[in-house]
Amino acid sequence: MGKFLLIFCLIVLSVFIPATASALEADEQADAQQPQPSGITELQNEAIKQQTSAAETQGMTKMEKYFYYGDKLFAAKDYTNAVKYYYAATKLEPANVNAWKKTAFCYYQLKKHNYAYSAFQKVLKxxxxDRDALQFMDFYKTVMETNRKKTEKREMTDSLWRSCVLPGWGQIHNNQAGKGIIIGGAFIASVGMSVFNVADEKAKYDKYVRANENWEIAYKEAQDAWTGALIWGIVGGIIYAAGAADAALNYDCEEARTAFLDYRDNALCICAQTRW
Amino acid sequence: MKKIICLLTVIAAMAAVSCTPLDRTNPTDPAADNYAGMHYMGTIGDFTQLNDFGFENGTMWAVGIINTPSGTSDAIATYFSDGSLNYFFTSTAISAPTGIASDGTYLYVLCTDPYTSAYNPTDIKKFSPSYVSDTAMTQPPNYAGEYRYKCAVNAANNYLYLSGADTVMIFDTAANSTVAVFGSGGTADGQFSAISDIEVCPDGNVLVADPGLNRISIFSPTGTYMSKIDIPFTFSGVGIEDNSIYIPSSDGIHKIRYDTGESLLFADYGDGNGKVMQAGPCEAHGGRVYAGTASAIKVFGP
Structure with missing residues (x-):
């Protein structure tokens, strides 16, 4: 009976313990979208052993030791091994923001940005x-926006109709903001000048029609205002047509595929990198 | 190449637009499609009070209270063809001048100074146009007790017609004597109420303007009544040339052909000096119409 019970317990344990371990591992992966650092159950890294004396870690908790070793490796730019310690620390203390942050930055240095992004999400959770996490998230959002811009499907009609509704809008839609502002400004200015000249011509022509002396002067003034109105109208029309054509032709230009970079955040990101 | 073609197209379009004229639709503008036939040409003289004016061989003479560089006084003035003052004459011999006429040889100026003579209140000053001076010959009209304000000359028979309030005197300038007086106060044909102007037609007939009866009466050279033209508006002076009578009024200048009755109104439009808005002395000469206001003479031409 005792042997039977012992065998039964061994069977149950052999089935339950691996199942539990597998479930935890899967949960961790799903939770943080992290690859499992492997083999960090003890201080097994020979390099760390060589660099660290027992006295240095005496009295530390296990998590503090992981952090300590991670920092040593990080300082030695051994990010591959450093991330294992940091990530192991997050397993011991999931709400430790610094552990997640250092994990994220190791992945950033290793250029595993999808892992770094997930780790920064954990920081923000x-x-x-957290200022560092926010800065890096901004950076990643910019990168993602850039990638989205590069791959998004663009239609000529999208740029064309915008330019037809308001000259310059199509260029702005194509990320050619400077050109768009110039075209829009020139169009508005030419239309304004045309309207002004039309009103001026009307007043001067009425004056001519009512004049009973000096007709030539009055007529010439009205004619000049009329000519000005027509010329500005033509200029406005040319700007309108050219703007629409330009927007249509450049709907898929290089600028249209480029996301606006937030240089402020980018600069902060670089500062963060330097500090780390 | 495409850019050059586009640029040239734009330049051509702008040039075409620049050459697009506005409609000229002003009836007083000689270049307009709807031109009325007469237009304002300018102003002559500077008067405090313009009484009368006339022409002597194409030269304009005016009488009244004239603003001259030396001041304001009763004067005779003559003007260049561009309307600027040529010469003016002031003297005690020229006192209250009301009318002026010329037969091509002499100027006749009526002076109605009431202090001259109660019996003979109007003097006819006769000048050689080349020598207007104090030595002018005075020819007193031999008609007692009536002022004579306006005058007209028929060079063919040397008759000088002098209009009073309701009579017209025919004065022979060659014989220096009165030939006849016609007309009287009343409303019948040939009678007058308030004569304002007198003109000699090209055919020798005499036109007498009578705003008091709203008509112009036409007489033979010897004063026989012939016909009349009703004038249904307020008027004062009249001018005549080529069978057309020109009458300034408050609503412009009326042109009436007295042989056909055809009428035309001009100087009645727009804003500016080219509008006549009051009755006054008038002359027609050389295809142009001269309408006097209180302070100047407006000139209209085709």
Whole structure:
């Protein structure tokens, strides 16, 4: 009976313990979208052993030791091994913001940005105001926007109709903001000048029609205003047509595929990198 | 190449637009499609009070209270063809001048100074146009007790017609004597109420303007009544040339052909000096119409 019970317990344990371990591992992966750092159950890294004396870690908790070793490796730019310690620390203390942050930055240095992005999401989960995480998220959002722009499907009609509604809008839609502002400004200015000249011509022509002396002067003034109105109208029409054509032709230009970079955040991101 | 073609197209379009004229639709503008036939040409003289004016061989003479560089006084003035003042004469011999006429040889100026003579209140000053001076010959009209304000000359028979309030005197300038007086106060044909102007037609007949009866009466050279033209508006002076009578009024200048009755109104439009808005002395000469206002003479031409 005792042997039977012992065998039964061993069977149950052999089935339950691996199942539990597998479930935890899957949950962690799904939760943080992280690859499992492998083999960090003890201080097995020979390099760390060589660099670290027992006295240095005496009295530290296990998590503090992981952090300590991670920092040593990070300083030595051994990001591949450093991330294992940091990530192991997050397993011991999931709400530790610094552990997630250092994990994220190791992945950033390793150019595993999808992992870094997930780790920064974890940072923000526990501290939504973390400045470093916010800066890096901005950076990643910019990168993602750039990638989206590069791959998005663009239609000529999208640029064309915008330019037809308001000259310059099509260029702005094509990320040619400078050109768009110039075209829009020139169009508005030419239309304004045309309207002004039309009103001026009307007043001067009425004056001519009512004049009973000096007709030539009055007529010439009205004629000049009329000519000005027509010329500005033509200029406005040319700007309108040219703007629409330009917007249509450049609907898929290089600028249209480029996301606006937020240089402020980018600069902060670089500062963060330097500090780290 | 395409850019050059586009640029040239734009330049051509702008040039075409620049050459697009506005409609000229002003009836007083000689270049307009709807031109009325007469237009304002300018102004002559500067008067405090313009009484009368006339022409002597194409030269304009005016009488009244004239603003001259030396001041304001009763004067005779003559003007260049561009309307600027040529010469003016002031003297005690020229006192209250009301009328002026010329037969091509002499100027006749009526002076109605009431202090001259109660019996003979109007003097006819006769000048050689080349020598207007104090030595002018005075020819007193031999008609007692009536002022004579306006005058007209028929060079063919040397008759000088002098209009009073309701009579017209025919004065022979060659014989220096009165030939006849015609007309009287009344409303019948040949009678007058308030004569304002007198003109000699090209055919020698005499036109007498009578705003008091709203008509112009036509007489033979010797004063026989012939016909009349009703004038249904306020008027004062009249001018005549080529069978057409020109009458300034408050609503412009009326042109009436007295042989056909055809009428035309001009100087009645727009804003500016080219509008006549009051009755006054008038002359027609050389295809142009001269309408006097209180301070100047407006000139209209085709």
């Amino acid at each position: 526990y501290d939504k105001n």
